Amino acid sequence: MLDPSAYELGVTDLDRLLALLADDGYNCLGPTVRDGAIVYAAIASTADLPRGWTDEQAPGHYRLRRRGDDALFGYNVGPQAWKQFLFPPRERVWQMSIDGQAFVPAPDVDAATRHAFIGVRACELAAIGVQDRVFGGRPFHDDAYLARRAGAFVVAVNCVEAGGTCFCADMGTGPAVEAGHDIALTEVLGGDAHRFLALAGSERGAALLERLGCGPAAADLASRAAAGIEHARTSMGRRLDTAGLPALLARSLDSPHWETVAERCLACANCTAVCPTCFCSSVEDTADLDGGLATRWRQWDSCFNPGFSYLHGGEVRRSTAARYRQWLTHKLGTWHDQFGSSGCVGCGRCISWCPVGIDITAEATGLRERDAHKAERPAAAART
Amino acid sequence: MATVAEAATRNAALLPRPWRVVAASRESHDVVTLELESAAGETSAWQPGQFNMLYAFGIGEVPISFSGGDPRRLRHSIREVGTVSRALAGLVPGTLAGVRGPYGSAWPLDAARGGDVVIAAGGIGLAPLKPLVERICAERNDFGSVSLLYGARTPVDRLFGACLADWRAQGIDVAETVDHADAGWTGQVGVVTTLVRRARFDPATTRAFLCGPEIMMRFTALELERAGLAPTAIALSMERNMQCALGWCGHCQLGPWFVCLDGPVFDWPRMRELMMVRGL
Ligand SMILES: Cc1cc2nc3c(=O)[nH]c(=O)nc-3n(C[C@H](O)[C@H](O)[C@H](O)COP(=O)(O)OP(=O)(O)OC[C@H]3O[C@@H](n4cnc5c(N)ncnc54)[C@H](O)[C@@H]3O)c2cc1C
Ligand code: SF4
Ligand code: SF4
Numbered sequence: 001m002l003d004p005s006a007y008e009l010g011v012t013d014l015d016r017l018l019a020l021l022a023d024d025g026y027n028c029l030g031p032t033v034r035d036g037a038i039v040y041a042a043i044a045s046t047a048d049l050p051r052g053w054t055d056e057q058a059p060g061h062y063r064l065r066r067r068g069d070d071a072l073f074g075y076n077v078g079p080q081a082w083k084q085f086l087f088p089p090r091e092r093v094w095q096m097s098i099d100g101q102a103f104v105p106a107p108d109v110d111a112a113t114r115h116a117f118i119g120v121r122a123c124e125l126a127a128i129g130v131q132d133r134v135f136g137g138r139p140f141h142d143d144a145y146l147a148r149r150a151g152a153f154v155v156a157v158n159c160v161e162a163g164g165t166c167f168c169a170d171m172g173t174g175p176a177v178e179a180g181h182d183i184a185l186t187e188v189l190g191g192d193a194h195r196f197l198a199l200a201g202s203e204r205g206a207a208l209l210e211r212l213g214c215g216p217a218a219a220d221l222a223s224r225a226a227a228g229i230e231h232a233r234t235s236m237g238r239r240l241d242t243a244g245l246p247a248l249l250a251r252s253l254d255s256p257h258w259e260t261v262a263e264r265c266l267a268c269a270n271c272t273a274v275c276p277t278c279f280c281s282s283v284e285d286t287a288d289l290d291g292g293l294a295t296r297w298r299q300w301d302s303c304f305n306p307g308f309s310y311l312h313g314g315e316v317r318r319s320t321a322a323r324y325r326q327w328l329t330h331k332l333g334t335w336h337d338q339f340g341s342s343g344c345v346g347c348g349r350c351i352s353w354c355p356v357g358i359d360i361t362a363e364a365t366g367l368r369e370r371d372a373h374k375a376e377r378p379a380a381a382a383r384t
Numbered sequence: 385m386a387t388v389a390e391a392a393t394r395n396a397a398l399l400p401r402p403w404r405v406v407a408a409s410r411e412s413h414d415v416v417t418l419e420l421e422s423a424a425g426e427t428s429a430w431q432p433g434q435f436n437m438l439y440a441f442g443i444g445e446v447p448i449s450f451s452g453g454d455p456r457r458l459r460h461s462i463r464e465v466g467t468v469s470r471a472l473a474g475l476v477p478g479t480l481a482g483v484r485g486p487y488g489s490a491w492p493l494d495a496a497r498g499g500d501v502v503i504a505a506g507g508i509g510l511a512p513l514k515p516l517v518e519r520i521c522a523e524r525n526d527f528g529s530v531s532l533l534y535g536a537r538t539p540v541d542r543l544f545g546a547c548l549a550d551w552r553a554q555g556i557d558v559a560e561t562v563d564h565a566d567a568g569w570t571g572q573v574g575v576v577t578t579l580v581r582r583a584r585f586d587p588a589t590t591r592a593f594l595c596g597p598e599i600m601m602r603f604t605a606l607e608l609e610r611a612g613l614a615p616t617a618i619a620l621s622m623e624r625n626m627q628c629a630l631g632w633c634g635h636c637q638l639g640p641w642f643v644c645l646d647g648p649v650f651d652w653p654r655m656r657e658l659m660m661v662r663g664l
Contacts, residue, residue, distance in 0.1 A: 281632065
């Protein structure tokens with residue numbers, strides 16, 4: 001059974017935790033400030049974390065702001081997801097040459113790097129779980145993804161404040177970290193104290209916490225951590241009514257609402273680029289000049305890109321309305337049929353990073369209203 | 385020397401296997417049939433309706449259905465429409481093609497035993513149906529009346545002319561039509577749907593298999609429904625953009641389905657509503 005001990009860590013203990021992970025051969029990655037946004041990059045110590053920063057998020061809006069304190073995790077999610085490390089934006093899938101009657105593959109490029117992800121939020125853990133099902137939960141397994149995934153050590157952080165575009169509470173994915181992590185931290189600031197409640201989520205997480213050798217959490221730490229998570233839960237910036245959503249979308253394929261969204265949507269694909277669950281990719285085959293060495297690349301693609309649905313003779317989804325319909329219907333509807341969960345974890349990234357501020361929760365509500373209206377009309381007609 | 389089998393560690397599922405072109409024959413001005421044998425002594429347990437990802441070295445990879453052959457010798461009939469299909473169609477005997485597969489669902493042939501069969505093909509859509517017809521011919525007594533309704537754009541686009549004659553001789557009712565006739569054409573002109581009305585079959589026991597342009601399959605399925613076939617008795621093969629054929633790339637989605645995993649062969653009830661929506 002997993003060690004249920006709750007430990008109390010200070011900032012220096014967190015530094016020691018990072019050092020232990022580095023000693024164990026992990027490449028520690030965590031939130032850092034770059035170009036006015038919080039992005040994931042290599043970190044050596046807590047000094048690299050966005051101390052004292054928070055983010056202000058709204059549809060089409062993301063801005064960093066100073067907090068009045070020294071919180072290390074006092075913000076929500078930025079434009080990047082951990083996805084980039086498990087499912088790289090561009091990857092060499094294989095390279096090979098022809099030798100007589102055989103294909104001769106070149107050796108693998110990256111010997112599996114083991115990453116430690118520091119500061120993973122509940123919604124992001126849920127998103128990683130979603131991608132685990134895409135690449136490892138169906139008939140064909142992506143060995144490269146699964147190797148990177150198995151090597152990843154996850155230090156999660158509970159959110160004690162919700163962002164302006166967050167709605168994980170409605171998606172059932174947060175704000176509390178529940179599964180899929182090795183260690184879960186909750187940051188608690190108060191008076192002069194800067195403390196972290198630490199709980200193990202796996203055997204290797206428990207082993208690491210034991211090695212760290214911190215004392216048990218003081219009684220008030222656990223209750224203050226729980227209160228912080230509860231505060232986040234009740235202050236979500238967005239709400240999404242998920243009741244019957246897959247069925248609603250399945251019967252809304254002809255809804256006039258898609259055209260309304262298409263009037264604003266630029267089909268820029270920002271939403272799919274920032275989304276932590278989007279998994280679409282395309283391959284590219286290249287050859288060196290004499291054609292003797294061939295390489296296959298795989299890169300992220302988007303259902304908004306021209307050519308995504310290309311077939312001989314033209315694209316299946318020519319209009320922006322058809323593309324937006326595909327994105328939203330897949331995220332909130334058909335994903336359930338395919339993978340047994342929603343494709344949306346409520347992180348709010350697509351809302352904040354849409355240049356025209358299209359809000360997935362508002363569009364789902366818009367579709368629901370049109371659907372209700374459609375259902376009412378025949379009844380009204382029957383009365384007259 | 386390292387062989388493919390030893391070194392395939394990363395994304396092994398995405399690595400093409402070497403198959404040698406042992407014959408290449410031209411079926412029409414834009415369709416070539418390749419016959420492939422494994423250069424590594426492998427076999428392929430494919431079923432009619434399934435497809436392979438065929439790779440032209442250094443150029444690209446596309447989904448192509450099985451158009452005949454056996455586990456040791458694969459036949460693929462390729463219509464030249466773009467860069468990759470042209471490169472594949474240009475492969476000469478002795479060279480290597482990359483092969484991944486077999487992928488996807490097969491024609492539900494066993495369900496058709498004991499009853500009548502209607503097979504409707506449009507254009508290159510005859511290729512994926514050809515091994516099905518060949519199986520039926522090999523076990524002809526298991527089936528009642530068998531109609532093959534085949535539509536080509538023009539007489540010069542007709543495929544597998546020798547096979548058509550052969551199948552007729554084996555008791556298959558072959559009816560043909562073209563969209564546009566030429567001076568020498570004395571047969572039927574018009575869409576495949578019109579052939580449905582003339583075909584003889586008992587709707588209560590008939591199974592139908594359709595492959596061709598989406599619009600042709602939609603109208604044919606509706607016509608067969610009108611003729612009294614149960615929607616579940618109609619199977620059709622769908623086409624979508626495919627980058628991996630493994631359910632990862634997302635390109636082949638059609639409503640809740642991944643055409644590569646759940647299809648390409650679907651029954652009509654699963655496609656009916658989706659095929660009525662434009663641009664899905
Ligand atoms: C299940 C299945 C079975 C099939 N069976 C057969 C068969 O038996 N015989 C046959 O002839 N055909 C078959 N096809 C169709 C065949 O796969 C296509 O004709 C083939 O992919 C065309 O490739 P191409 O490079 O020659 O043509 P192109 O039209 O040049 O396309 C090549 C590929 O490049 C990509 N591409 C091209 N243009 C763009 C763009 N503008 N933007 C983004 N991407 C682009 C697409 O991914 C496309 O698949 C089948 C298709 C499917 C899905
Ligand atoms: S919804 Fe917004 S982010 Fe997504 S494609 Fe449209 S404009 Fe771009
Ligand atoms: S759809 Fe939007 S809110 Fe949902 S997981 Fe993707 S980026 Fe986050």
